[in-house]
Amino acid sequence: MSKNILVKVFLLLALLSINMYAVNSSVPKPIIDRVFNYKGTWYIRYQDVILNDDEATERVVVNGVEDRVVNIGNSAERGFSLTKKTYDATACNELVIEIYNGHHKVVSQSDVFQFGDVSKCNVVTPVAKPVIDRIFNYKGTWYIRYQDVNVAFDDAYEEMVVNGVVDRVIQNGQTDERGFSLSKSYDATACNEGEIKIYDGLANVVAQSEIFNFGDLTKCGVMAPELIIKKTGQIQSYVSFDDGYYQKGVTPNYIRDNDKEIVTDTLTGLMWQDDATVATVKKQWLIIDNVIPPYTDTSGDTATTYCNELSMGGYTDWRLPTFIELEGIIDYGTSSPAIDVTFQNKNDEHYWSNTSTSFHGEDALVQVIDFTDGMIYRDFMGDSAYIRCVRTGQ
Numbered sequence: 034m035s036k037n038i039l040v041k042v043f044l045l046l047a048l049l050s051i052n053m054y055a056v057n058s059s060v061p062k063p064i065i066d067r068v069f070n071y072k073g074t075w076y077i078r079y080q081d082v083i084l085n086d087d088e089a090t091e092r093v094v095v096n097g098v099e100d101r102v103v104n105i106g107n108s109a110e111r112g113f114s115l116t117k118k119t120y121d122a123t124a125c126n127e128l129v130i131e132i133y134n135g136h137h138k139v140v141s142q143s144d145v146f147q148f149g150d151v152s153k154c155n156v157v158t159p160v161a162k163p164v165i166d167r168i169f170n171y172k173g174t175w176y177i178r179y180q181d182v183n184v185a186f187d188d189a190y191e192e193m194v195v196n197g198v199v200d201r202v203i204q205n206g207q208t209d210e211r212g213f214s215l216s217k218s219y220d221a222t223a224c225n226e227g228e229i230k231i232y233d234g235l236a237n238v239v240a241q242s243e244i245f246n247f248g249d250l251t252k253c254g255v256m257a258p259e260l261i262i263k264k265t266g267q268i269q270s271y272v273s274f275d276d277g278y279y280q281k282g283v284t285p286n287y288i289r290d291n292d293k294e295i296v297t298d299t300l301t302g303l304m305w306q307d308d309a310t311v312a313t314v315k316k317q318w319l320i321i322d323n324v325i326p327p328y329t330d331t332s333g334d335t336a337t338t339y340c341n342e343l344s345m346g347g348y349t350d351w352r353l354p355t356f357i358e359l360e361g362i363i364d365y366g367t368s369s370p371a372i373d374v375t376f377q378n379k380n381d382e383h384y385w386s387n388t389s390t391s392f393h394g395e396d397a398l399v400q401v402i403d404f405t406d407g408m409i410y411r412d413f414m415g416d417s418a419y420i421r422c423v424r425t426g427q
Contacts, residue, residue: 065146088135125154165245178212224253266366287375293346340422356388371407
């Protein structure tokens with residue numbers, strides 16, 4: 034082989050190398066979901082990216098200093114602990130993920146993610162709002178149900194504020210359906226305003242819900258959405274003043290599309306999966322390796338992944354239902370299974386919700402419904418249960 038040919042081959046290989054590694058605009062960014070402290074250790078959760086390079090690495094940089102280096106992952110939810118435990122939760126901290134190819138060149142980089150006391154950062158990282166679902170009175174006690182958000186502060190807490198006055202203070206929860214009783218009495222014939230404020234532990238408000246009106250809504254300046262309460266289906270009274278005694282609410286109405294195998298709740302607009310797999314497929318809520326605090330890594334062969342990847346009836350936006358949504362299709366007027374006859378595929382078994390919970394110090398639990406009789410249970414996240422996916426109708 035002549036010297037000229039060798040030079041041309043070398044130049045060609047060099048050009049290929051440049052095309053493979055120097056051009057990084059096509060590599061997506063990793064997306065950081067949150068950085069948080071749990072019992073003295075800092076953790077990171079993020080959406081990883083795929084890079085077809087066996088020697089690629091990811092470098093986690095906090096406040097301009099390398100914290101740790103890991104092998105490239107995949108485009109799924111990923112998380113691990115940071116190596117240093119001394120990040121100041123009362124200061125503004127900034128974290129970046131850098132992705133390097135096998136030639137040690139940066140090919141992708143996340144946006145800067147701020148954690149700690151973000152009120153001290155030049156640009157504050159936004160925090161999702163808690164969303165109040167309803168405030169209602171049951172036998173003289175007021176209750177609140179809402180979608181909570183988790184903020185990355187050890188001492189974060191939430192205030193329930195009604196009519197401008199703090200009703201109660203609780204520890205910040207998880208991103209799921211949450212509910213409890215309020216401590217004070219309120220006039221159901223007046224317009225009341227409820228809201229939730231989330232603090233970072235240093236008296237800084239980092240998230241706040243919209244105002245939610247309850248009581249006599251006709252006296253409110255801004256009307257809350259109409260609340261539809263369905264009948265439970267119970268027609269026999271077993272104790273005084275139970276559902277069978279009152280039989281209040283709107284009669285449920287479901288329509289089944291036999292071609293798409295989807296049941297639509299005409300009152301809520303929710304569309305429910307109703308194919309044969311509803312009665313046959315069981316999944317874990319978390320794979321065993323991920324049953325570790327903060328119990329949010331639902332990647333792998335899980336119920337959440339199953340619903341998120343479901344393509345059915347021309348729709349791809351299926352998800353695991355909240356506990357409130359799943360509870361809403363129980364029919365307490367029947368059993369084995371306790372669900373409306375419109376649903377053709379069903380089982381006398383436990384079905385997952387997306388709502389995690391705790392009980393007597395045990396955190397790795399999820400609220401499930403046993404459709405034998407509509408009873409509510411708490412199942413271990415590593416167990417397997419049946420799945421009925423849902424989507425918000427359009």
